[in-house]
Amino acid sequence: MERISVEEALDLFLNAPLKELGERANLEKQARHGNSVFWVNNRQINYTNICVLHCNFCAFSKIKKDSPHAYDWNHETVIEKAAEAVSKGARELHIVGGLHPNHPFSYYVEMLSKLRKAFPLVNLKAFTAVELCYFAKKSGRALDDIIHELKVAGLDALPGGGAEILVQSVRDEICSGKETGEEWLNAHRAVHKAGIFSNATMLFGHIETPEQRIEHLNLLRQLQDETHGFYAFIPLVFHPEHNSLGRRIPQITSEEDILRTVAISRLFLDNFPHIKAYWIQMGISTAMKALHAGASDLDGTIIEEKITHAAGASSPVGMTPEHIQELIRAEGLIPVERDAKYEIYS
Ligand code: V47
Ligand code: SF4
Numbered sequence: 123m124e125r126i127s128v129e130e131a132l133d134l135f136l137n138a139p140l141k142e143l144g145e146r147a148n149l150e151k152q153a154r155h156g157n158s159v160f161w162v163n164n165r166q167i168n169y170t171n172i173c174v175l176h177c178n179f180c181a182f183s184k185i186k187k188d189s190p191h192a193y194d195w196n197h198e199t200v201i202e203k204a205a206e207a208v209s210k211g212a213r214e215l216h217i218v219g220g221l222h223p224n225h226p227f228s229y230y231v232e233m234l235s236k237l238r239k240a241f242p243l244v245n246l247k248a249f250t251a252v253e254l255c256y257f258a259k260k261s262g263r264a265l266d267d268i269i270h271e272l273k274v275a276g277l278d279a280l281p282g283g284g285a286e287i288l289v290q291s292v293r294d295e296i297c298s299g300k301e302t303g304e305e306w307l308n309a310h311r312a313v314h315k316a317g318i319f320s321n322a323t324m325l326f327g328h329i330e331t332p333e334q335r336i337e338h339l340n341l342l343r344q345l346q347d348e349t350h351g352f353y354a355f356i357p358l359v360f361h362p363e364h365n366s367l368g369r370r371i372p373q374i375t376s377e378e379d380i381l382r383t384v385a386i387s388r389l390f391l392d393n394f395p396h397i398k399a400y401w402i403q404m405g406i407s408t409a410m411k412a413l414h415a416g417a418s419d420l421d422g423t424i425i426e427e428k429i430t431h432a433a434g435a436s437s438p439v440g441m442t443p444e445h446i447q448e449l450i451r452a453e454g455l456i457p458v459e460r461d462a463k464y465e466i467y468s
Contacts, residue, residue: 125392131336135386140378147385147416151397155418158458159450160396162422163443164214164247165207168429169233170194173220174256177286177297179328181364181432183220194222197236207425208241211443213461214422215241216281217248227261227268231275238276245278245462251309251320252284255301265309269316279462280313282321282356287330288338295329296367307345314351319463321398322352326383327360327375328367335383339390346393353464354396354419357383359403363434377408381415388416395464402427402437410453419460420446 126134134143172192173183184192195203204215215237230253234246249257249272258265269277286293288303301309310320322342326335339355346352359380362368388397398419399412409420425440443459450457459467 126390128336128340131339131386131390132332134389135332135336135382140382140385143385143389144381144415147388148414150388150392151416151418154395157454157456158418159413159453159455160419160458160460160464161443161446161450162214162460162462163211164216164422164462165203165212165425166427167195167200167203167215167217168426169200169217169219170222171220171428172222174223175221175297175299177300179286179296179325179360179365179367179433180429181361181368181434182429197233200233201236201240203426204237204241204244208244210423210425212244212423213459213467214245214247216424216462217246218250218253218281218283221253221256227257227263227271230257231271234272234275234277246276247279247281247462248272248277250281250283251306251313252301254280254309254313255305265312266316269313269318273316273318277318279353280310280318280320282323282352282354285323285338285342286325287334288341289330289334292330292334296325303341307341310351311345311349314349319351319353321354321356322394323356323358324387325358325360327379328371336386336390339387343391343393346391350393352394354398355387355391355394356398356400356421357387358400361403361430361433361435365433368433377411380404380408381411384412384417385415401441402435402439403430405437406449410449413450413453413455420450422446 171182171184258268285306286297313320324338362372396419397417398421399409399417400421401409423441427439447457
């Protein structure tokens, strides 16, 4: 099938009836994965909420180390959290945190080596492109060296956070001072070159225009043409509570907008294996609908979600493996357990 252009994507996104758009995206999903829906037994570990940046959509970070809600887990706590997940069959640890002002790069390397030693089989999906760039800047080392050292320590995959909207004028308004869109893309390019796969996200439903959403997708499609290093694209639904952007955009976007975004992502990102319906942010009911509108992955059991719940998410903070599989079956679809590298276990 011919690839859809930026103009066609915008037209479909804005004008196609939801039913038709969803059905077309579902056909694409079915052609790739049939009735399979991928899920992972995982745990999120947000090792600190202390961060030197002030993204205005973020309700998770605490700037001051002495704030009563600030925390900074030591390696032992991280290992304990991981052990609990591994005892429940986790195949992936999703490890990200704020940009801590004091930790040396060796702190992060040691965290991964200790986890790798204690849990040789679990996948370590750790550190966003923004964290990697911060480690490089702070240590004065080349990004390629940082990636190489983390890989030797046990890094298996990179999560897709920090992309927000890659268009700089939007970044200047919502996350001024954060790595630029180009830096985010370059970091993923470098990770792919090092033989590590990654995910990509898009934070939507705030000040961005439909044109800027499609431009974001286009930048991802172009990089994927070059590297083929992305596994999944994850549209992230902006949550407005306890953050300053939420005073300007006080409502979560509509279900229709979420489903249209999932569908257009499936159609436009023809070189991405998966579109993820991140149930934590969409809510379970909308995520189930997304499985019929182009999404082929639900992320996972999570256990302890902090970032979206700080911003008012009303979904549970985690789900059992039994529940996630039941939900998929109830949609007439087939649950397929995977790890962070999309190795299959069922
Ligand atoms: O980078 C922050 C976003 C991201 C809010 O790679 C918010 O498999 C909504 O990237 N409302 C972290 N979103 C989550 C993330 C992710 C999640 C699941 C799977 C994967 C993956 C990646 O959450 C941040 C930021 O873009 N975020 N604040 C908010 N108020
Ligand atoms: Fe820090 Fe990430 Fe929150 Fe931005 S989104 S303030 S980088 S924790």
